[in-house]
Amino acid sequence: MALGLSHLRLSPEVFWALTLPELAAMAGGKPGGMTRAGLEGLMRRFPD
Numbered sequence: 001m002a003l004g005l006s007h008l009r010l011s012p013e014v015f016w017a018l019t020l021p022e023l024a025a026m027a028g029g030k031p032g033g034m035t036r037a038g039l040e041g042l043m044r045r046f047p048d
Contacts, residue, residue: 003027 004015008026018026020034 001015004010004018004023004026005012010018
């Protein structure tokens with residue numbers, strides 16, 4: 001959230017409408033960097 005709202009200065013509406021690949025591209029990262037194993041690990045850590 002800090003990246004999108006503070007550093008990139010996106011409005012909350014625009015920030016929450018972004019997909020993860022879009023946010024990663026805006027941040028200068030490679031889109032599609034999340035692997036299936038990485039996603040499953042996050043789902044275990046944050047089950048909500």
